[in-house]
Amino acid sequence: MPAEEKHSLAIRWFHWLNFPLLFIMIWSGMLIYWANDVYRLGWGETTLIHFFPDWLNVRLNLPQRLAEGMSIHFVFMWLFAVNGLVYVMYLAISGEWRHVVPGRHSIRDAVLVTLHDLHLRKELPPQGKYNGGQKIAYTSIVLIGIGSLITGAAIYKPAQLSWLTKMLGGYPMARWEHFWLMMAVLGFFAVHIVQVLRAGWDNFRSMVAGYSLVAPEKSANPPREERA
């Protein structure tokens, strides 16, 4: 089977640089959050889950490390932001954004792909580099990253950037938003890992070596966006 180029070298570097940087940002953020861990899922007096449960704090050695967490967060934020912004600029300039930004069929395709993944439907819709579900997921995670930078800036400098903090609903609200964006990243990560495991070796190797030996389904059916 012929090898196809799947991920450019730049994409692979952005991806694997982002992995440890995002990990460091989330971990150091959790060191900070511990000092005022007020968010939960629940209503009124009822709490379903408190973030984070004490056993998890202890297990991850989070308590009493606020100063350390802040120092790491406010240093690595630069690297995280630069890698992310250069990635977005690369997508824009190279034209590769076309693979990632959802088109008008993406929502329907995403539903069909999800049904397929849950073994409720046999066929996959025709697709390009990414299917509708992937497009929505990979665009969402970029927006979540940008949102994290914006809400982060609003709680980092609520006086100097008071217009931004105000726009986000005030300081406590911006902190809440920053937290739930982080939770959304964790949600993305969980699904991403499962899907990567399901997709198998060829797909994983393509994010390291760049090429794929498995022809995407497009051979028989050109993707809709390209036909349109």
Add this chain to the structure above:
Amino acid sequence: MKTEDEKLAARSRRAFLTMGVAGLAGFAGWSWLRSRPLDQGLPGPLRSVLGLNERLARGYFSDDHRMPEFALRAVNSDTRVNGDIGLGSDFDPATWKLEVQNGKTPQLQISLSEIQQLPRIEQITELNCIEGWTEVVHWTGVRFRDFTARYDPAFSATGAQYVRLDTPDEEYFVGLDAASALHPQTLLCFEMNGKPLTLAHGAPLRLVIPVKYGVKNLKRIGRITYTTDRPDDYWANQGYDWYAGL
């Protein structure tokens, strides 16, 4: 000559090797960072970048960049008491006088009633604790800039760049850059939520500086020092950012 498959296998090996080496380099960099000698509780390079962040923030700082001010109904009536370092019990507010050192005149001793002759300011702002919680508080006091103009008019002109505040027992102390101290929202306060300050909230006189985290809002001021040297700071000595500006 290599077959297509062999070429791909070599490419894959090279890519995984590169990733492995990059991963090890990243891990080595992280270990190096974490093992640097501590500068006030933080690895030196982290402290240096916090210094860069501070320079950026100070470059952008302006009197026009303000914390939001709120209506009276936004005030938490039951304001949280947090932190009692420097608030030992052997203190008599009746005999208290504020000491001011500006390096020129002999140390000044100023009474509360003298301070209260400066223009009275009411201000409803958030106190943002470095831990992450927020309280909206109604403060009454005088502007630090008015106080400075009265008791150290030469402050800006003499090149004094910093202010240090100590509790009377010198157990708690904060350092401030001049621009933040002279920001129009920075107050010396003697009333909170319409009543005289309680001892737990910093009577007879406390600093309120909304453009900084709560840790800089020193209670029970014993001495104010105008200085050209960057002052020590209680929490910065324990690994926190010295600037702590919002």
